[in-house]
Amino acid sequence: MSSSAYSSSIFCNIRSAKVKDLQQLAEVLTSSFYPPLGWRRWVYPILRFGIYEDLKQRLQTTQQHYRCLAAIAPDAANHLDQVVGTVEISCRRYGVLTFHQPQQVYLSNLAVRQDCRRRGVARRLLAASEQQALDWGFRELYLHVMANNKSARQLYHHMGYQVQQAETTVLSLLNAQPQRLLLKKELSPRAASSRLHSMPSQTLPS
Incomplete structure (x- = not known):
């Protein structure tokens, strides 16, 4: 992905999502x-409404x-913080006998507000997620x-994620639904920290 795609990067802070963010998070x-x-x-x-209620339960x-991380961009005109993106990180197990599988950190629900896409928000959320996984010891x-x-x-490839598995279902075999790909990234503490601090924004404490 060329660097020109992010020539108008938006300044945003990454912090833990809060209950007060729920309306904006659900909309994004x-x-x-x-x-x-x-x-x-x-x-x-x-x-x-369903997404709002589900996320509310997870936040609690x-x-x-x-x-759950939120990308916050300042709105000087209205003196309000605008949620422009979000992502969730949690531990899950994979495999048929999941009880016997080690837990892995899984990233889900990465979303960026439409008018803020291709401006570095998703990359910033990914970098913060990687740092969080490292902080947990993964x-x-x-x-x-x-x-x-x-x-x-393309974004995930640029960030170093590689395909581990292509999941085939009955619907994908019938061409009624695209395949779902499982991607994985090996994390390096030094690389994650360098990437996080090189982007045009700042990660806030939770």
């Missing part, structure tokens, strides 16, 4: 994964290895991406 997630086009316009409020979890980070999501795959 819903508009990213279920854009209100066509018939979705009629169910959009229902989808947003006592699970040790869970964190050296690998996993995520899923749909095979037909070329822009996301």
